[in-house]
Amino acid sequence: RRVHGGQSNCVTARLRSSLFAMLPLIFLGFALLGLVIYGLMTRRTQPAAPKRVLAVAANKGAPPKVEKVVEENLPNGELYIYFGSQTGTAEGYARTLAKEGKTQGFNVKVVDMDDFNEDKFATHKLVILTIATYGEGEPTDNAKQMYKFLTQKDADESKFAQVKFTVFGLGNRQYEHYNMMAKRFDECLEKWGATRMYNKGEGDDDGTLEDDFSKWKEELWPTILSNVSNAVFRKGSEIPVVEYPLAVEFVNKAEISVEAAVAEGQVGDDINAKTYFAAVEVDVDVLREVRQSTATGSTRHLELNISGTTFAYQTADDLLIHPDNPADIVAKTAQRLGYELEAVFKWRKKDGSPAKTVPFPVPCSIRTALTRYCDLLAAPKKALVREIATFAKDADEQKRLFRLTSKESEAEFQEYINGGGRDLLDVLNDYPSVEIPLEIFIQMVPRLKGRYYTISSSSLVHPSSIHVTFSIANHKRFDGCVRNGACSDHICRVAPHTCLRVGLRESTFRLPPQDSTPVIMVGPGTGIAPFRAFLQQRRYLKEHGSTLGRAILYFGCRRKDEDYIYHDELESYLNDATLTELHVAFSRQQSEKVYVQHQLEENWQSTWDVLDKQGGYFYVCGGTSMGRDVHAVLERVVMKAKGVSQAEAHSYIKKLQDTGRYVQELWG
Numbered sequence: 001r002r003v004h005g006g007q008s009n010c011v012t013a014r015l016r017s018s019l020f021a022m023l024p025l026i027f028l029g030f031a032l033l034g035l036v037i038y039g040l041m042t043r044r045t046q047p048a049a050p051k052r053v054l055a056v057a058a059n060k061g062a063p064p065k066v067e068k069v070v071e072e073n074l075p076n077g078e079l080y081i082y083f084g085s086q087t088g089t090a091e092g093y094a095r096t097l098a099k100e101g102k103t104q105g106f107n108v109k110v111v112d113m114d115d116f117n118e119d120k121f122a123t124h125k126l127v128i129l130t131i132a133t134y135g136e137g138e139p140t141d142n143a144k145q146m147y148k149f150l151t152q153k154d155a156d157e158s159k160f161a162q163v164k165f166t167v168f169g170l171g172n173r174q175y176e177h178y179n180m181m182a183k184r185f186d187e188c189l190e191k192w193g194a195t196r197m198y199n200k201g202e203g204d205d206d207g208t209l210e211d212d213f214s215k216w217k218e219e220l221w222p223t224i225l226s227n228v229s230n231a232v233f234r235k236g237s238e239i240p241v242v243e244y245p246l247a248v249e250f251v252n253k254a255e256i257s258v259e260a261a262v263a264e265g266q267v268g269d270d271i272n273a274k275t276y277f278a279a280v281e282v283d284v285d286v287l288r289e290v291r292q293s294t295a296t297g298s299t300r301h302l303e304l305n306i307s308g309t310t311f312a313y314q315t316a317d318d319l320l321i322h323p324d325n326p327a328d329i330v331a332k333t334a335q336r337l338g339y340e341l342e343a344v345f346k347w348r349k350k351d352g353s354p355a356k357t358v359p360f361p362v363p364c365s366i367r368t369a370l371t372r373y374c375d376l377l378a379a380p381k382k383a384l385v386r387e388i389a390t391f392a393k394d395a396d397e398q399k400r401l402f403r404l405t406s407k408e409s410e411a412e413f414q415e416y417i418n419g420g421g422r423d424l425l426d427v428l429n430d431y432p433s434v435e436i437p438l439e440i441f442i443q444m445v446p447r448l449k450g451r452y453y454t455i456s457s458s459s460l461v462h463p464s465s466i467h468v469t470f471s472i473a474n475h476k477r478f479d480g481c482v483r484n485g486a487c488s489d490h491i492c493r494v495a496p497h498t499c500l501r502v503g504l505r506e507s508t509f510r511l512p513p514q515d516s517t518p519v520i521m522v523g524p525g526t527g528i529a530p531f532r533a534f535l536q537q538r539r540y541l542k543e544h545g546s547t548l549g550r551a552i553l554y555f556g557c558r559r560k561d562e563d564y565i566y567h568d569e570l571e572s573y574l575n576d577a578t579l580t581e582l583h584v585a586f587s588r589q590q591s592e593k594v595y596v597q598h599q600l601e602e603n604w605q606s607t608w609d610v611l612d613k614q615g616g617y618f619y620v621c622g623g624t625s626m627g628r629d630v631h632a633v634l635e636r637v638v639m640k641a642k643g644v645s646q647a648e649a650h651s652y653i654k655k656l657q658d659t660g661r662y663v664q665e666l667w668g
Helices: 002-045 089-103 141-150 180-191 209-216 220-225 258-263 271-278 327-337 366-373 382-389 395-404 407-419 424-430 438-444 486-493 525-543 567-575 596-602 604-613 624-642 646-658
Strands: 078-084 107-112 126-134 164-171 201-204 246-251 280-289 299-305 318-322 344-349 451-454 465-471 474-476 482-484 499-505 519-522 551-557 581-586 617-623 662-667
Touching: 078 089, 078 141, 089 107, 089 126, 089 164, 126 180, 141 180, 164 180, 164 209, 201 209, 246 438, 258 271, 271 318, 299 486, 318 465, 318 486, 327 366, 327 424, 344 366, 366 438, 382 395, 382 407, 382 424, 382 438, 395 407, 451 465, 451 525, 465 486, 465 525, 482 486, 519 525, 519 604, 525 551, 525 567, 525 617, 551 596, 567 581, 581 596, 596 604, 596 624, 604 617, 604 624, 617 624, 624 646, 624 662, 646 662
Parallel strands: 078 107, 078 126, 126 164, 164 201, 519 551, 519 617, 551 581, 617 662
Antiparallel strands: 246 344, 280 299, 280 499, 299 465, 318 451, 318 499, 474 482
16 A cells, blocks of 8 residues: 555656646636637627728729828929818819829819918919809808908009919809809909919809819810929829828727717818818707698798707808708618628728818717718719729729710710719619728718708797798609608608707898888798798887888799798788788789799889888899899889989999898809
8 A cells, every 4th residue: 555655646746746837838828718718708899890891802993002192193293272162062173173183193282262371372383273152243251361362452463473373163154143253263363463374164053063164174184284394294094093081990989979079179171071060959849831732842841949059040040951861871872882880980090190180070880971971862973973983893884984974975974863863872783893991982972061041030039949941852863753852851851859950151131220221022932031030020129119111022932822831920910010011923823924023023113212212122032043033123123213224223233232232142
């Protein structure tokens, strides 16, 4: 037993010695096993996105890896593009030109006209300006500062001597002052010593804007390059891929709110982005139909509750309503491109640092980005379709897309996109080999713009509520379906006591400073909105002791039993003398069509008395075609009453406009 016992003790001692020697390896093994288990347990929570979201397929149709722009890639020097934009369209064209400019070897700087500095501008050598005309021949809000400088009387004719420029204007032929700002900027820059290097272009937003823009820039780049010493001309494969400035970083958890984005110091990178950051959420209290019959259309009355918010307005201001894309379109777009809707991301610069100037607030989910900020329903423009073409994996599909956007296929493109009412998803479905990474797609697609509506309530009568009157627009698609307008459709999907995102813009509609000053109001259809607000305010002023001047309203609709909106309200204002005269033109009530301009002309003497003898104000709200006809009637009234020529009548009306006594807010 001892022997056995002794041998056993020796074996035990050796085992202990071996175990002690192996302890480091055992501990290491357990540590590695723990890491593996931890990795498996946490794998599901990692902020990974689907492979198709992040990766650009390596194939002939996809662009090469986007590289950081360096000086040698931009051999043709600096090019500045200034934009004057009210709704973002002129800015969009500026950014389109910026992309093209980079492919031509220019170091392009896009500048908001609000940031104009005359001394800095004088150092520029090459400048393109995209400028919209707002209202009745006025500069956009962001262009007012630059316009004021350029139009001052004592111009230094050598101030901009080294500047070479060209202008593209955005206007609407339905307006009297078509592309006035493009003309004025073009003239004034020359007056300050700048040299016009390329002819001024004028785009018509009444239907041919995209074509006008394309035609204008056919010889733009060769002409600009001819003004550059030792210019490097690029063709075909020499043209680099357009750079997208931001990247996305997926995150696990984050506070998803605009307030959080603002707290981080984020700001919008363009006009539309700024409205996203400024938007306020308000509750919907009332949404009701105001037509007697919806057989030929629908007009809705909306009331928003602004109590408990810092939101304040003045009577007849303009309300900006931000639409959401329909949930089914968002889901189908994400499915088509392979995006996970609930994935949350932030913006990052290409060097990995946080981005502060961004297209929209982050962090947000892909669902939110596609719903609130990407315009998925608009008809894609040529420039967008050409960008989409670069992501087609199939060579034949890519070739067809490039041909579709060529100058030779103009009619085919118009028929395919506009004639068929196609949207972005339709194009993606028609070309199934197109795969676009998320970070590129959400920078490539146009921003979803809010729509402005003239407020139809008085802030004195309804300080805690905003009223809006709107019609539901729609169009027929190639597949036979009828689709409503983005914003009106969104409002109608929103139930009472849910929220809308809104903003505010000061309106040109203001009642005269003196309550006793008479007013003439012309507003058919939803053009009655500001005048409903005026009448509410007039009644309030009368009830509080004011002496009111005459108030004459010209309203127009199809039939009394069809679309005579706010009929009861108007009758009550007439009964208590808030409204002095009410003229209603029923265009389809009788065999001969009657419009507001016809009734206005019939009452020409009364109109003249109010304007000339009583110093009254004249307001028009509605469609551009109606506004043009009313303006023509007003000219004839002046000619007839004063016995003057059309030119003299035009001058008389211009003085009314300049003094704020003739105000128009029109839309196409």
